[in-house]
Amino acid sequence: MDNFSSIECFVRSAEVGSFAEAARRLSLTPAAVGKSVAKLEARLGVRLFQRSTRSLTLTEAGQRFLGEVSASLNTIQNAVANLASAEGQPTGTLKVSMGTVFGRLYIVPLLGEFLRRFPAITPDWHFDNRQVDLIGQGFDAAIGGGFDLPQGVVARKIAPAHRVLVASAEYLAEHSPLVNPEDLQGCDGILIRSPQTGRVRSWPLTNRAQQQCPLNLKLRMTMSDSEAACAAAEQGLGVALVSMPFAAPYLRDGLLLRVLPEWYVDDGNISLYYSEHKLLPGKTRVFVDFVIEQFAKQKLAQLFSAI
Structure with a gap:
């Protein structure tokens, strides 16, 4: 069992390049992780890491050893988790990433029922x-849209990722009727800036007949969050392009009205992402x-659809 613990410390340290970060994820101290890896190196008779005050890098032997034990470690841990689930309730810490507002609005309300089960x-x-x-x-697991899919990760679609144009009734009453996408050129645009790239994407509008048209809004302001853009639009500050x-x-x-309700932006899907394992841990599977x-049950896919 001591060998297994040492191998886990080694693998997690190699994954993150830090004893301190590996210790945080394993609920250990950095000293305990470093000592465990040192014991493993002594038993193997090879140095697995090159250590310095600023970095932790694998040696050639360490890289080879990581390739040989990493998959086996995950298989063993998943087998243990599934055995625990088979004997009773799924158990363990469930680490999930999700968008801040999306999680608060749609995932946190599910928490009570999930924990009752x-x-x-x-x-x-x-x-x-x-x-x-x-x-x-x-x-x-993670919940979101537009994730890159690295090797070993799968995605299950749970809803479409559509964006729509919205504005307050007051703003629309003060401007000429908006009938076609070309009419947007004179409107104040509240656009979304990507938190990853810092850029404002150039979105094409799509209608139900799958025709496309450029989105030409006069840039008035940018936000990095759709909920904040909705709040700005509610104040009558312009037309916002926001996630459904x-x-x-x-x-x-x-509080807001759809602008050009026949048109929307198709941004792919909202999906659940998780590791691709034949022995998926029980806690992840049930989640x-x-x-x-x-x-x-709540028909959220229909609610999030702009069509």
Whole structure:
């Protein structure tokens, strides 16, 4: 068992390039992780890491050893997790990444029912609008849209990722009727700036007949968050291009109106991301199944669709 613990410390340290970060993820001290790896090196008779005050890098032997043990370690851990699930309730810490507002609006409200069904699971939920390294950062799952799919990660679609144009009734009353996409040129635009790249994307509008048209809004301001853009549009400051999950509450309460309701931006899908394992840990499997079930029950895919 001591050997297994040492190998886990080695693999996690190699994944993140730091004893301190590996210790944080393993709920150990950096000294304990470093000592465990040193014991493993002594037993193997080779140096696995080149250490300095600023970096931790694998030696050639360390790289070879990592390639040989990493997959086996994950298989063993998943087998243990599934055995625990088979004997009773799924158990363990469930580390999930999701967008800040999206998570608060649509995932956190599911938490009570989820824990009533699976009381042995401990949620460790991270709210961040940036894409995470699912495997490298030790996440069990992530919810979002437009993630790159590295090797070993799968995505299950749970809803379309549509963006729509919205404005307040007051703003629309003060401007000429907006009938065609060309009419947007004279409107104040509240556009979304990517938190990853810092750029404002040039979105093409699509209608239900799958015709496309350039989106030409006069830039008035940029936001890095759709909910903030909705709040700005509610004040009558312009026409906002926002994601449907964030627009839906404003549209439902009549605080905002769809502009050119026949047109929208297709930004792919909102998906659940998780590691591709034949032995998926029970805690991850039940979470994925639960979210898919609840999205279907609440018809969120239909709510998030702009069509």
